[in-house]
Amino acid sequence: QVQLVESGGGLVQAGGSLRLSCAASASTRAMGWFRQAPGKEREFVAVISWSGRTTYYADSVMGRFTISRDNAKKTLSLQMNSLKPEDTAVYYCAADKNLRGERPTRVANDYEYWGQGTQVTVSS
Numbered sequence: 268q269v270q271l272v273e274s275g276g277g278l279v280q281a282g283g284s285l286r287l288s289c290a291a292s293a294s295t296r297a298m299g300w301f302r303q304a305p306g307k308e309r310e311f312v313a314v315i316s317w318s319g320r321t322t323y324y325a326d327s328v329m330g331r332f333t334i335s336r337d338n339a340k341k342t343l344s345l346q347m348n349s350l351k352p353e354d355t356a357v358y359y360c361a362a363d364k365n366l367r368g369e370r371p372t373r374v375a376n377d378y379e380y381w382g383q384g385t386q387v388t389v390s391s
Contacts (some may be wrong), residue, residue, distance in 0.1 A: 268380075269291055269292055269295055269359045269362050269380040270291070270292040270380075271289050271290070271291055271292075271295050271361070271362060271380055271381060271382035271390050272289065272290045272317070272382055272383070273287060273288065273289050273358065273359070273360045273382040273383065273384060273385040274287070274288050274289075274290075274385060275287040275288050276358060276384060276385030276386045276387045277308060277387070277388070278356045278388045278389075278390065279387075279388070279389055279390070280389070280390050281350060281351055281352055281389055281390065281391050282349060282350065283350050283387070283389070284330075284347060284349075284350065285346045285347045285350065285387060286328075286344060286345070286346050286347070286359055287300065287344065287345040287347065287360075287387070288342060288344050289342065289343040289344070289382055290341065290342055290345070291326030291341040291342070291343070291362060292341075293341070294338065295317070295335075295341070295362040295363070295364075295380070296317045296362070296363050296364075296365065296366060296367070297314060297315065297316050297363040297367055297371035297372065298314065298315055298336060298343045298344075298359075298360065298361065298362050298366065298371075299311070299312070299313060299314035299315065299361050299363075299371065299372075299378065300313050300314075300334060300345045300358055300359070300360060300361070301358070301359045301378075302354075302356035302357065302359065302387075303356055303357050303359070303382060303384075304355060304356040306356075307356075307377050308369055309359070310325065310376070311325050311373045311374075311375065312324070312325055312328055312332065312345070312358070313325065313328065313332055313333075313334040313345060314334070314371040314372065314373055315334045315335070315336055315343070315371060316367075316368070316369045316370070316371045316373040317323075317338070318369065319335065319336050319338075320369060321369045321370070321371060322334050322371075323355070323371065323373055327353075328347075328354075331347065331348050331349045331350075332345060332346065332347050332348070333345070333346040333348075343360055345358070346383075347387070350387075350389045351389060352389045352390065352391045353389075354372060354387060354389050355387060355388050355389050356386075356387060356388055357384040357385065357386050357387075358384065358385050358386075358387050359381055359382055359384045360381070360382040361375070361378035361380065361381050361382070362378060362380040363377060363378050363379065363380075364379045364380065365377070365379075
């Protein structure tokens with residue numbers, strides 16, 4: 268069992284930046300960030316392979332968000348720049364227990380471990 272704890276959410280004006288962090292209780296394989304806005308389903312934001320060499324981003328955040336990981340510290344990060352009001356959501360860190368090599372999955376249901384979420388609110 269892996270525990271994940273997110274931090275770094277908050278309120279920011281449009282155009283601003285935030286950095287989310289996720290601390291894992293044990294080593295993990297692929298990891299990712301997902302988000303859920305009120306009244307909407309949870310959606311993929313960004314994922315990263317265990318090695319960190321492969322990353323995938325949702326079209327809506329491409330070029331604005333950067334996912335990274337530090338395996339020695341067992342941490343996952345999401346740098347969010349040029350934030351927009353439509354980025355407002357609860358952001359969740361997730362970890363995959365399956366070995367997928369350099370092909371991290373973008374499907375939320377494939378991830379077994381989840382954090383409690385951190386709120387990000389972007390005001391216009």
